[in-house]
Amino acid sequence: MNAARISAMLVKEYHDAKSNVQVLSVVIVPIFLAILYSRMDGEQSFAASFVFIMTVTFVTMYVQALLLAEEKEKNTLQVLLLSPASSADIMIGKSIISVILTVIVLVVSMLIIDVNVESPIMLSVTLVLGVILFVALGTLVGLLSENLVQTTVYLLPLSFVFGFGPMIQMYFSEGIVADILGYTPGSFMMEACLAAISGEAFSSYREDIIWLVGWTVAALVVTFITFKKKSLSK
Amino acid sequence: MDYALQVKDLSKVFGQQRALQQVSFNVKKGEVFGFLGPSGSGKTTTVKILTGQLLQTAGEVNILGKPASKMKDADLGRIGILTDNSGLYERMTVEQNLDFYAKLYNAAAGRVEEVLQLVGLAEDKKKPVKKLSKGMKQRVLLARAVLHKPEVLFLDEPTSALDPGNVQKMHDLLRDLNREGTTIFLTTHNMEEAAQLCDRVAFLHEGQIREMDAPNQLQRKYAKNTIHLELKDGRNETIENNPTGAERLYQYMQAEEVLAVHSDQPTLGDIFIEVTGRKLA
Structure with missing residues (x-):
């Protein structure tokens, strides 16, 4: 890995993303939701957890997938791969911008909702796992898509299955659909975020964290294999 | 003899289709070598194999003394590539695009300004790429390909879709680069361009080299x-x-x-x- 090249990638992503309407629009969604929830009556911990999941789903996964798919669509990814930058330099440089945007949106959302977090360390652990998982999923979508339109087609169902499980679960409180949704990453993130915000004992959500780790490892492995199969590695 | 490229019995098969059949040629350092043929003759496949983007089915391909398929990241810093479908970051300015690649290639300080002058885009460096004409974009692509002073420059149809004025500018640039010692591997279906620029040319037809020599020697031979x-x-x-x-x-x-x-x-x-x-x- 080469720090100068990763930094060059980051600067490039910043210049490119700041005028990318698609990126800017997905960044606004969680902030808009945070403003909406801050004005509504109800449990702040639920509102905050919901906005956190929306952030990793929309900002992390969408930005990562959109930026990668655009590189493929415009034939700039091949140019990068023919440069002295390693595959790791390229992928890390590309992921950092999604992570930075996610962190900014998470902090802004927390300030807007003004939630009191009893266990900030465990909330951070949960969010870090969520960010890694959704960076991997976004990369996977970017790798599988040939263009931006295809990216959107892949992202929508993936968002519902992986991110919005807890929201859909509200309409299917019982039965097989509810059971399946209970095992999606969004559900485990929701449980872990709620527990960390309210300061529950770690033992009460240890299983959620373990499942989240499992999902993250699985997503990283699948993404890595796809990366190799798509001949994008050097 | 000091060769930049050595290709021996190169073959490439895609499914049932033979894209290249026992292609052999050498390119001396400092030479401008034209690889000529109609669309679908195997020119782009050859460039992809030479630059390590594709693996050959059979044969040997060496670039600057190393097998093309085993090129490391550092070796890629010794070559430059301009293909007809190379992309640029359209929302970024010309200068931002070149600054980015200069950092990736660890190009010398001030090199971006130098190449901007070379391709005649110094005045337009603050313009977003999306606002440039096709000819100007092609010049940015060439500037990007030569930023790091490559030893070997691969040009795949570099003047396709350019107007005659821009073609002439591009040719002048390529001659300057060659005078500075850059080996140029040019694929084109434009015979006039090849006659003007190349020290030697090879005719590729249906994946095979049918003829190879200096343009004036060929003209004598077939006169x-x-x-x-x-x-x-x-x-x-x-x-x-x-x-x-x-x-x-x-x-x-x-x-x-x-x-x-x-x-x-x-x-x-x-x-x-x-x-x-x-x-x-």
Whole structure:
């Protein structure tokens, strides 16, 4: 890995993303939701957890997938791969911008909702796992898509299955659909975020964290294999 | 002999289709080598194999003394590539694009300004790429390809879709680069361009090299032993380049009937048709 090249990638992503309407629009969604929830009556911990999941789903996964798919669509990814930058330099440089945007949106959302977090360390652990998982999923979508339109087609169902499980679960409180949704990453993130915000004992959500780790490892492995199969590695 | 590229018995098969069949050639360091052929003849496949983007089915390919398939990241810093579908970051300015690649290639400080001058885009460096014309974008692509002073430059149809003015500018740039020692591997279906730029050319047809030599040697080899006469009364006559023809020419000249005398030297395009039996498209 080469720090100068990763930094060059980051600067490039910043210049490119700041005028990318698609990126800017997905960044606004969680902030808009945070403003909406801050004005509504109800449990702040639920509102905050919901906005956190929306952030990793929309900002992390969408930005990562959109930026990668655009590189493929415009034939700039091949140019990068023919440069002295390693595959790791390229992928890390590309992921950092999604992570930075996610962190900014998470902090802004927390300030807007003004939630009191009893266990900030465990909330951070949960969010870090969520960010890694959704960076991997976004990369996977970017790798599988040939263009931006295809990216959107892949992202929508993936968002519902992986991110919005807890929201859909509200309409299917019982039965097989509810059971399946209970095992999606969004559900485990929701449980872990709620527990960390309210300061529950770690033992009460240890299983959620373990499942989240499992999902993250699985997503990283699948993404890595796809990366190799798509001949994008050097 | 010091070679930049060495290709021996290169073959590539895609499913049932043979894209390249036992292609062999060497390119000396500092040479401009033209790889000529119509669309679908295997030119781009060859470039992809030479630059390590594709693996060959059989044969040996060495670039700067190393197998192309085993090129490391550092080796990629010794080559430059410009293909007809290379992309740029359209929302970024010309300067931001080049600054980014200069950092990736660890190019010398001030090199971006230097190449901007070289390609005549110094005045337009603050413009977003999306606002540039096709010709200007092509010049940015060339600037990007030569930012790091590559030892070997691969150009895949570099002047396709450019107007004649921009083609001339591009040719001047390539000559300057070659004078500085850059080896150029040029694929094109433009025979005129190849005749102007290349030290040697190879004709690729249906995945095979059908002919390879310096353009002037090929023109000598395929020259017809005839001379064309354009007469003042509007007639054209072809005469043999021998004593009988000389006598005929003398008669016309004595009668002051000759308007112009043309040699029958074939163009590279004529030779290609003669060798392959088909036109370039």
